[in-house]
Amino acid sequence: MSEFGVLSVVPPLLAIALAIITRKAILSLFLGVWSGGIIYTGGLGIQQTFSWIVRSISQVEPNAEGSVFHAQIIVFTLLLGSSVAMIWRLGGSHAVRDWALTHIDSKRSAGVVAWLLGVLLFFDDYANTAIVGSTMKDVSDHLGLSREKLSYVVDSTAAPVATLGISSWVAFQLSMIEKGYETAGVSAASRPQNFEIFLQAIPFNMYSILAVVMVAIIVLSRRDYGAMLTAEHRATTTGAVTSEDATPMQDVKGELGEPSAENPSLVSFFVPVAVLIAVTIATALYTGYGPDTTLYDMVVGADYAVALIVGSFAMVVSTYVLGLTYGILSLGESVDTTVDGFGIMLTAVTILVLAWSIGNVVDALGTARYVSGIAKLFLTPALLPVVVMFTAAFVAFSTGSSWGTMSIVTPIAVPVAWNLAGTHTMVSAVVGVVFSGAIFGDHASPISDTTVLSATFTGADLIDHVRTQLYYAGTVIAVTAVLLAVWGVTRITPWVLLPVGALALVVLVYALSELDARRRDISPVQSGTPSADPDD
Numbered sequence: 001m002s003e004f005g006v007l008s009v010v011p012p013l014l015a016i017a018l019a020i021i022t023r024k025a026i027l028s029l030f031l032g033v034w035s036g037g038i039i040y041t042g043g044l045g046i047q048q049t050f051s052w053i054v055r056s057i058s059q060v061e062p063n064a065e066g067s068v069f070h071a072q073i074i075v076f077t078l079l080l081g082s083s084v085a086m087i088w089r090l091g092g093s094h095a096v097r098d099w100a101l102t103h104i105d106s107k108r109s110a111g112v113v114a115w116l117l118g119v120l121l122f123f124d125d126y127a128n129t130a131i132v133g134s135t136m137k138d139v140s141d142h143l144g145l146s147r148e149k150l151s152y153v154v155d156s157t158a159a160p161v162a163t164l165g166i167s168s169w170v171a172f173q174l175s176m177i178e179k180g181y182e183t184a185g186v187s188a189a190s191r192p193q194n195f196e197i198f199l200q201a202i203p204f205n206m207y208s209i210l211a212v213v214m215v216a217i218i219v220l221s222r223r224d225y226g227a228m229l230t231a232e233h234r235a236t237t238t239g240a241v242t243s244e245d246a247t248p249m250q251d252v253k254g255e256l257g258e259p260s261a262e263n264p265s266l267v268s269f270f271v272p273v274a275v276l277i278a279v280t281i282a283t284a285l286y287t288g289y290g291p292d293t294t295l296y297d298m299v300v301g302a303d304y305a306v307a308l309i310v311g312s313f314a315m316v317v318s319t320y321v322l323g324l325t326y327g328i329l330s331l332g333e334s335v336d337t338t339v340d341g342f343g344i345m346l347t348a349v350t351i352l353v354l355a356w357s358i359g360n361v362v363d364a365l366g367t368a369r370y371v372s373g374i375a376k377l378f379l380t381p382a383l384l385p386v387v388v389m390f391t392a393a394f395v396a397f398s399t400g401s402s403w404g405t406m407s408i409v410t411p412i413a414v415p416v417a418w419n420l421a422g423t424h425t426m427v428s429a430v431v432g433v434v435f436s437g438a439i440f441g442d443h444a445s446p447i448s449d450t451t452v453l454s455a456t457f458t459g460a461d462l463i464d465h466v467r468t469q470l471y472y473a474g475t476v477i478a479v480t481a482v483l484l485a486v487w488g489v490t491r492i493t494p495w496v497l498l499p500v501g502a503l504a505l506v507v508l509v510y511a512l513s514e515l516d517a518r519r520r521d522i523s524p525v526q527s528g529t530p531s532a533d534p535d536d
Contacts, residue, residue: 004039008365011036012358012398012447019446023245023463026347029354029447036361052364056356070356072305073126073449074349078342079312080130080457085341086319087272090328091264093138099266100139107145107526110136111153111219118157119212121277125450126308128158131273133457146235147242147460148228148468155454155469156215159402159442160208163435174198176406177431180414197428203494204385204432204487206480206501207440213502214476214509221506222525223513226471231464232526246461249348249452268322275318280311348456355400355447362399371395381421382488386481388413389433389440393477396441400448405438429487436480443473475512479504 015032019025033052037045058071087093104110114136121128133154140150163173177194192200203209218224224232235241242248284307288298316338323329329337371394379387388409396405413430420426442448446466455465482504483497517524 004365005370007039008362008367008370009398010039011361011365012367012400015358016397016446019463020467023247023461025351025446025462026354029351029358032447033354033357033361036358036365040361040364052360053353053357056353056360070352072309074352076126076305076308076312077345077349077352077453077456079309079316080134081343081345082338082341083272083276083312083315083319084134084457085337085344086316086323086329086334087134087269089333089337090268090319090322090326092266092269092272093264095264095266096135096269097138097142098264101142104139104143107140107143107149108219108222110140110143110145111149114140114150114153115157115215115219118154118215119161121158121161125158125162126453128162129154129450129453130312130457131276132158133454133459135269135273137458141241144235144239145241146228146231147246147248147458148231148464149224149235151454151458151460151465152228152469152472153215153219154458155443155451155465156211156472158454159439159450160211163205163208163439164202173406173410173431173435176410177414177427179411180427181418183411184415184418186418192424197424197431200425200428201432201435203498204429204484205435206432206483206494206498207389207436207477209498210476210480210501210505211439211443211473214472214505217502217505217509218472221509221513223509224524224526225509225512225516226468227464228468228471229513229516229520229522229524229526231468233520233522236526242459242461243464246464247347248459248461249456265326268319268326268328271322272315272318276311276315278311279314280307283307283310345456348452351452351462352449355449355452358447359399359401359404367395367398371398376416379416379420381426383485384417384420384426385429385433385484385488388417388430389437389481389484392434392437393441393444394437396438396448397445398441400442400445400451402438402442402448402450405441406434409437410434429484433484436477440473440477440480444470475505475508479508 011032014035015029018028018031022028034045034049037047037049037052039045041048056070057074100110104113114132117132117135118128121131133150136150136154137147141147174194177197181188181191181194191197218228231243234243284302284304285295285298287306288302290297290301293301320331320334323334324331371391392405392409392413395408396402399405410431413434414427417426417430442450444466445451446462451466452462454460455462458465479501483494483501486492487494487497513524
């Protein structure tokens with residue numbers, strides 16, 4: 001148990017509550033960190049507060065290689081901002097918009113394309129968020145899709161998909177499975193391989209699977225409820241893709257003005273994006289290469305943080321080449337645009353740093369240990385998966401870090417599962433539900449890095465994104481909890497339970513959208529043409 005007890009949960013919950021109430025994410029996060037400094041020191045805590053903030057920038061996060069610096073994510077974000085600015089100035093965004101208006105003719109089509117891109121770009125959630133958000137933002141704007149809806153589609157496919165395929169997430173979780181078995185005292189000779197446990201855990205990662213399914217249901221049915229119905233109704237009736245009091249995480253047109261190209265070309269958009277994808281994948285495989293390595297070894301051993309930096313830098317270089325080749329931007333103008341691009345990402349970077357600082361606070365106060373200690377009081381074999389999932393969800397919600405959650409909860413949950421049930425099936429189940437809880441906690445938390453980046457690359461207001469997504473994430477986690485409880489009692493294979501969960505989501509979406517729309521006296525399907533062009 002944490003020596004600070006229940007006080008250890010105050011800083012993250014205070015930051016989250018203030019962010020939702022005041023809509024001032026930066027101020028709320030700082031006050032959350034400061035409250036942690038006061039609790040930790042028993043005094044004013046100013047020095048400790050800024051010590052945590054400074055340390056968060058160069059802090060190490062665990063991954064397959066054991067060393068991802070937060071500074072690398074900042075560099076990647078700033079370089080992507082430069083690329084977004086360059087593509088805008090080159091006219092690439094306008095060219096895609098003009099092309100899309102003749103090929104993608106509805107909100108549903110835009111949502112389906114964004115969903116498919118999110119599923120296909122499974123190798124890294126950050127790259128997924130950046131590529132899909134930047135690609136679809138202007139297209140969805142001109143089709144009257146709210147920024148909140150696009151952010152939901154992007155956020156609810158990025159991390160969930162990354163947990164289901166071969167990615168940096170999976171490589172890290174394999175190391176956590178190993179650590180958990182070592183803690184339980186189970187030798188490698190007397191248990192399945194870690195990758196086999198991971199494969200068996202996939203159907204138990206029900207939240208991630210059903211979250212991706214939920215996006216498809218929402219997009220294809222065109223039905224919404226809760227805060228998302230409000231956002232979509234606003235976008236349809238007024239043409240405003242953001243709320244009146246929103247503070248978008250980036251406003252490219254407001255910061256950069258009109259494009260420099262007189263005749264925008266699709267080349268100015270698709271070449272940089274293709275360069276980003278190709279160079280990122282190639283660099284990742286190169287960093288994982290070694291003597292006698294297989295493709296699988298290269299994927300799980302790759303340094304994805306380095307790959308993202310190299311890929312985003314290559315993307316910037318490609319925009320410089322295009323600007324000079326087509327005579328659109330001089331070298332000096334490109335440099336100025338790069339600096340402007342850094343500027344449009346400063347809000348996102350500031351929030352990321354403060355969110356990571358909250359992670360330092362909860363680590364110092366022992367928040368995760370306190371929550372895990374409380375959870376152990378309710379453990380039985382039947383309830384274990386549900387309890388572990390909600391424990392992981394609360395830790396991720398409080399810390400804003402899925403990877404941090406996995407590093408804390410998995411090594412605890414695996415030995416508990418082994419000692420409580422004595423089966424590798426139960427171990428696989430808790431490995432899967434740690435993923436589920438971590439992803440849900442991320443989706444529900446305004447201090448999660450993937451939540452911040454999803455809002456950033458889609459140009460949404462961070463708090464609006466969290467508020468609208470929470471209705472859908474809450475629906476999915478409720479269904480997941482019921483399914484896991486049924487499995488705990490009956491041991492019915494999760495492959496049977498998952499289709500039941502998908503059907504339950506369909507029923508809930510139709511029922512909740514009808515009830516909410518009837519209460520407001522509006523249509524549950526907001527599919528009309530926007531009354532105004534948001535860029536005019």
